[in-house]
Amino acid sequence: MPIIITHIDKHMQMNENRANSQIITGVTPMNNDLKIANSTVAEPIAKIAEKLGIPEEALVPYGKDIAKIQLSYLTQLEKTKKPGRLILITAINPTPAGEGKTTVSIGLADALSRRGRKTCLALREPSLGPVFGIKGGATGGGYAQAIPMEDINLHFTGDIYAVTTANNLLCAMIDNHIYHGNELRIDVKNITFKRCMDMNDRALRNIVCGLGVRTDGIPREDGFDISAASEIMAVLCLASGQADLRRRLDRITIGYNLDGEPVLAKDLGAGGAMSVILKEAIKPNLVQTLEHTPVLMHGGPFANIAHGCNSIIATKMANHLADYTVTEAGFGADLGAEKFLDIKCRAADLWPDAVVLVATVRALKYHGGVPKDQLNTENVDAVKKGIVNLQRHLGTLKNIYGLPVVVALNHFATDTQAEMDEALKQTASMGAKAVLCDVWAKGGEGALELADAVTDSILNHSSPSHPYDYAEPIAQKINDIATRVYGAERVDFSKTAKQKIKMYEDQGYANLPVCIAKTQYSFSDDPKKLGAPENFTMDVRDVALSSGAGFIVVLCGTIMRMPGLPKKPAAESITLNENGETIGLF
């Protein structure tokens, strides 16, 4: 079963959120996210920057409501300002509709602002492609949104285009090298770096290129991933600055030569041009929430084949600018928080001061055995039964990572009082603080209690702790995550996986962290094993090297890297009205 990508997940979440919240808030179908977003007058972006003390000369305006921030300003900040508190938003294993992490992140940040705390969000930026597939954007929802939502969901500041272009320049240089004599002896049957496009286009998943006459290149099999799945995106998000970006680009493995030796982007002389293409994309984007809290929205890698968080540069900048930085990691805590803590935090020398674990009554019921189409019916027993999923995440975050955790129960209109009470009671019985929040309908007002709980939870000393060491053998690292974070009994490796792990270790990549790509619906690699499965084996089908990003991707199951469009794509109902306003987009 293919794993649905982050973004589509968000789209579906937004629609479901909307449909539900309409019941309680009196929001009519006409009053959708875009209308709510557009009914708010944005503060001038320079004023938002001012809230964080960013000087005007560090801003590069993109339209009136968006600015990029000069990279040199981060260097300056790191020298002069101490970092503030960092709050990570993660979640239990989601339903296919998602649990609203972005919406809770935005609501929480707005609540912290309401409490007079100097707050900044650090979030991923959405891809454009999926917007035309399933209706909805990825900038929060209801009264907890980042704006200008339409621009953010369309071209924004061109970062994803820059990633696409750098990726495809490298590909063009690979094929060009082969065409002009193939001095590096690149094995056309073993090129691992693929082309990309920010579009849901299943027909590009597998192609043969280089057809035609002699001057049209050498035929070979290739394919396109969606741009968010490009290693360049992961590289951009893990780079500490311009020089580190260049190093990472240079060391990307594009494939192997006829002797089976790795060929790097550096060997093709592509790193410099790629860094030029990415020179604006590496600067974080500043926008705001509906309540005018500053948001650094920057980078958007997948949460399965990549690490699923916004750029290190944006998180660091936010952390030095604000007293409280709220950031999010993709999917459930098993995938998102694990990678945030074990990959991003170690690369960036960051560590959160508190974690918010988002849960919903719906997801708890789902883990308690209720089928997707019956989640709107009250079922207190299922809530009680499904709490085991939350319990395991809570345990991991507290015991393995040593972090203070607040559970945020994200309110949906279909939740009954009895269900909510049960969820809160169960969580309390684990000794955890649990708070109901209602950010879709109420914005920051709906997360004030959460904000207080989070600030109260912050300890004076919290030091990094991890389920595995980078120095362990690759298979051991995978085993540690599977047994300690997922609760697996054991890990089985395919013959291919074993061979490739050995090869990567021989090539000097033994010390890289591992980035596990598996379903987001379960702790296991089987989306049907809900709740807190035990005694299961995790099957590692294959591994892949992202030597630029600096991790080994561990493939458990089939991972979808290029989504398709549904039978009736959202694109068919998107248009401009006679006033030049976009309709049908969200």
Place this chain on the structure above:
Amino acid sequence: MPIIITHIDKHMQMNENRANSQIITGVTPMNNDLKIANSTVAEPIAKIAEKLGIPEEALVPYGKDIAKIQLSYLTQLEKTKKPGRLILITAINPTPAGEGKTTVSIGLADALSRRGRKTCLALREPSLGPVFGIKGGATGGGYAQAIPMEDINLHFTGDIYAVTTANNLLCAMIDNHIYHGNELRIDVKNITFKRCMDMNDRALRNIVCGLGVRTDGIPREDGFDISAASEIMAVLCLASGQADLRRRLDRITIGYNLDGEPVLAKDLGAGGAMSVILKEAIKPNLVQTLEHTPVLMHGGPFANIAHGCNSIIATKMANHLADYTVTEAGFGADLGAEKFLDIKCRAADLWPDAVVLVATVRALKYHGGVPKDQLNTENVDAVKKGIVNLQRHLGTLKNIYGLPVVVALNHFATDTQAEMDEALKQTASMGAKAVLCDVWAKGGEGALELADAVTDSILNHSSPSHPYDYAEPIAQKINDIATRVYGAERVDFSKTAKQKIKMYEDQGYANLPVCIAKTQYSFSDDPKKLGAPENFTMDVRDVALSSGAGFIVVLCGTIMRMPGLPKKPAAESITLNENGETIGLF
């Protein structure tokens, strides 16, 4: 022989210009175009807008040196301000290095500004892809450049990305429709609309997509054009506004159904979403020259398979804002001016007040029989012999189009005094005004005499006149251009061309203008027939319908729609230095 595209042509021209001008101006190789551009402090873009009276609320800033102009401002302008004078820059048939039309356009506009005339340029925006192939940009050269040249040559304001995305969304919707049951019965062997990418990538010219498992789509042959060759680019440039853009997008022919009937973008419901994707791209971009003359740089379609001029919106806006608008058409006058006058002017209800025909001693010698590698050696006889090329263009512009023409002899460092004297004498003997200009080395100062000659040449009354009527049969229109503009004896149509012309006429497209795609090096369809060939037959190999753009493309010879990279691509020497500055790009 494939026809080299406009852009690469420009790149080569820039390099050659640079190499030559260094000899006379003392410009060292270190002092390249980028250095010259970066050594100039740009005026704030709001101040440039002010020169034209554009109010701040009509500006959308993109960084500090670039702004887009709101589309609604054009409507307002058309109601309140009369258009000024429009000056078209065209050229004789170029050498493979080009004759410097953009550089002359910029120099002339700067000279008009120096003479106190309220002047604005309307130019094409460059593609990014070719920048990584052959070194050099497409924003003029030397002291006649548009700035910020690096940004303009890289992502600029994302217009070309928007074109790419709209194009590829339509393609994804085609394949998605086929995959989900193919209700429209689209014939997979007869899809004419291709994917595109802004990259020189020969391996994508011909592909098979839709390979893999059942859920990966339906296999079919496809290919990528470079984005400048996309019909969406031509559509954007010919649209009079938002509503017209939508109409044109809807009527794009994507291919045929199994009964041979056309399938339009409208049938797939793609027009609305494409117009949303293009909603920022349709707004013209404001930049400036090194001498701070305003430039509207907007759209960049090919000059062979499309009409090769910047957007109608930009030209109209410039024309209403300034007293003198200088604009350019791609390639020589046989292709560029013909399409500007017969396609763009008729669509936009525009007509130039004067034409500048750019010539160089080098090109005259080339037409006089001197091989490319001997153009640096003095050869007055060849200048005299090659003047026939200039003469025919001059005759067409004066006699068929009824336009006042000034010949601008664009100075190269290798020109000898005797050669220049001969060129000027020969032109004068035809009764035409000819002026030497030296804009690369001197900027506007080098085109003052040209500016005076151009303003003097403007007549009080100049009314449109064309070599053919839209009402004529398609074959007759082609024949008229070939015999009246090119000097052909006759036109031969292939069997395919004849069949398709009949088909288009039957489908109701008989009244469309024709857009001829042929070599830019010769009046004929054979790049080796230099000078002013006579008694030649033009072979029409094929025709193609661009029903969105609104013309029939007439293919004479093989047209390259996707360039490749050279053995040592410019990308290999492009990088950021330790200060984060781009080097090796230009």
